[in-house]
């Protein structure tokens with residue numbers, strides 16, 4: 220189509236060379252939302268030379284994720300991503316291809332199936348129980364715990380045991396601070412655009428100056444060393460498969476011939492690339508959801524009490540909540556849903572890229588356009604949500620809205636061909652941990668801190684996920700003793 224005849228989406232005014240780069244602040248989903256309110260819910264930006272479509276309404280999201288899902292289901296080939304995914308051998312960041320379809324299919328059937336996830340129930344329950352023991356010890360002295368740190372180490376331990384077949388303690392990454400920091404660095408680097416992408420030919424100079432290039436290399440080295448270690452461990456002759464973990468599954472599919480070229484080195488790369496997805500997808504997302512849920516509940520003691528009453532009335536004095544109980548806790552599920560509305564861990568989903576021309580909300584979109592779906596903004600759109608800024612789990616009481624990707628006003632897991640395959644695993648971990656924190660303890664604010672003092676600021680800096688800027692410090696009081 221002739222450029223003049225195209226019906227292009229609105230764009231904010233842009234600068235020469237920079238385009239709209241200067242309009243994106245420290246919290247990108249927030250900057251995009253503000254620009255959208257001013258210029259339109261389907262917005263075409265230019266980051267240097269890169270065309271970027273930002274979609275912030277449910278209708279436009281339906282066009283991207285459902286109506287034109289196939290045209291929009293590739294991922295941009297970014298330099299940091301390429302390095303960290305062993306040249307796009309993973310599921311989450313790999314551009315659309317036969318390889319991607321195959322590996323995703325295997326993963327959905329073998330790794331993320333209900334049966335597979337349920338087979339690790341005992342690991343989740345053991346790890347949650349040991350965290351509750353640990354917090355009980357703190358409760359004796361009535362001192363505050365840094366809840367985020369505890370939650371993160373728990374989801375980390377679960378993913379380590381489930382996926383890497385090793386405990387987090389004693390692994391070469393053992394040092395909690397380091398794990399959290401490493402996850403954060405990975406999440407920044409993996410969706411970070413390099414200057415070279417904005418400004419071809421000259422950009423690499425900036426990347427060298429800012430140290431971005433060496434940062435990617437360092438993060439890659441840390442994670443590769445660890446993954447190589449666990450893969451080698453699984454390849455040792457005589458290893459007893461106590462519990463078939465994700466690496467066993469991946470290595471087995473390799474033997475079954477999923478790999479087209481059959482090169483051993485290559486094969487291990489794809490195992491490591493998928494491990495990276497599990498590492499990023501599994502640890503931080505559930506942890507952040509539980510943390511934001513606790514922060515919201517502590518600010519609203521009435522809701523906290525309602526959630527606790529529901530669990531305690533149903534579970535009685537058994538001492539812990541087990542997974543079979545979760546389906547009988549509707550209010551808990553509503554709390555999790557409401558948390559994911561206001562605090563979707565991946566506020567812009569994972570960037571997509573168009574493969575062919577398509578129309579989004581009637582606008583012509585070119586191939587090779589990057590798309591951000593602003594799930595964070597869509598979850599706060601007053602057109603769909605009453606008092607959108609208020610945390611109110613009751614809004615999910617009628618059970619009409621779910622996160623499985625059919626309701627486009629609510630997209631914490633995305634939707635369509637690229638939608639999150641780990642929903643079940645993420646939700647069950649989140650619910651189990653939150654249920655136990657609420658059941659086992661009452662939570663008090665440290666002396667002098669009031670409910671309204673709790674800071675709900677989001678982390679600054681472009682990253683895949685969005686965390687809480689300040690730690691959540693709470694005093695646990697054991698319920699059963």
Ligand code: HEM
Nearest residue numbers: 310311500501504565568569632633634637638639641645
């Ligand atoms: C509360 C927990 C979780 C949330 C909120 C979440 C959210 C998301 C989102 C928003 C996407 C992008 C969807 C899109 O582009 O349309 C995604 C993709 C993905 N998630 Fe999750 N996720 C969670 C848990 C998990 C877990 C536990 C795993 C695995 C262990 C996982 C693995 C993946 C993978 C592999 C993809 C890429 C799918 C693809 O590109 O084909 N996620 N997730």
